[in-house]
Amino acid sequence: MNAIFSRASVRDFLTTPLSNEQIDSLLRAGMAAPSAGNQQPWEFYVVQSQGLLYSLSKVSPYAYPAQKAPCAIVPCYRTSALRFAPYAQIDMSACCQNLLLQAVELGLGAVWLGIAPEHDRMQMVKTILRLPEGIEPFAIIPVGYPQKEVRPQDRYNPHRIHFVEE
Numbered sequence: 623m624n625a626i627f628s629r630a631s632v633r634d635f636l637t638t639p640l641s642n643e644q645i646d647s648l649l650r651a652g653m654a655a656p657s658a659g660n661q662q663p664w665e666f667y668v669v670q671s672q673g674l675l676y677s678l679s680k681v682s683p684y685a686y687p688a689q690k691a692p693c694a695i696v697p698c699y700r701t702s703a704l705r706f707a708p709y710a711q712i713d714m715s716a717c718c719q720n721l722l723l724q725a726v727e728l729g730l731g732a733v734w735l736g737i738a739p740e741h742d743r744m745q746m747v748k749t750i751l752r753l754p755e756g757i758e759p760f761a762i763i764p765v766g767y768p769q770k771e772v773r774p775q776d777r778y779n780p781h782r783i784h785f786v787e788e
Contacts, residue, residue: 625726630774632731633687635766639670640693644728648695648765651724655716658709663699664717667751667759677750678762681743685735691764695721696737696751698759711738714760721763731768737761 649666657663669675670693678696679689688694697717699710718734725732737743738760747759 625723628774629722629726630731630772631733632766632768632772633690633733633764634769635687635691635731635764636769637692638767640730640766644730645693645695647728648721648724648730652695652697652717652721655713655720657713657716658706661705661710661713663704663710663713665698665700665757667696667698667753669694669696669751674750675764678747681737681746681750681762682735682740685762687733687764688735688762690769692766694762694764696747696759696762697721698753698757701756701758711760714738718761718763725765729767730765731772732763732765735762735764 645668649668652664652666653662669678672689675691675694676689678694679685679687681688697714699714701707701710704710722732722734737747738758744759747753747762748757751759753759
């Protein structure tokens with residue numbers, strides 16, 4: 623539970639590369655997410671090339687952290703052979719959250735850069751990464767060692783809690 627309350631969006635990173643073991647751990651966490659009908663729609667593209675990271679950083683006004691990171695994970699989803707296709711993006715949200723929480727556990731920082739459902743952003747990522755047909759990008763998650771400590775926000779708001787009774 624500590625990772626949930628310690629997670630913060632990290633946008634500035636040291637240049638220290640991630641190990642293969644760290645990347646594997648992040649991907650395992652993403653794949654441990656629940657999905658509708660256990661359809662597991664995810665495919666992951668791991669980007670460590672500075673040229674590609676720079677290109678990804680230009681996908682939206684908010685994507686600049688990609689060029690500052692030693693690595694970005696681009697979670698994508700399949701569009702065919704899914705039992706519950708309309709839920710694929712919901713499945714991907716759980717996947718991304720797991721990945722972000724595992725980054726905290728590993729002493730890393732990460733930030734979720736939204737791509738889906740913005741079709742122009744999705745198309746740009748598809749072009750940059752030369753994604754095959756039937757694969758849609760969902761997010762860009764730059765990850766690395768934080769350049770500085772980022773404190774999480776306390777987002778608890780009791781005014782948003784409603785108890786329902788008969």
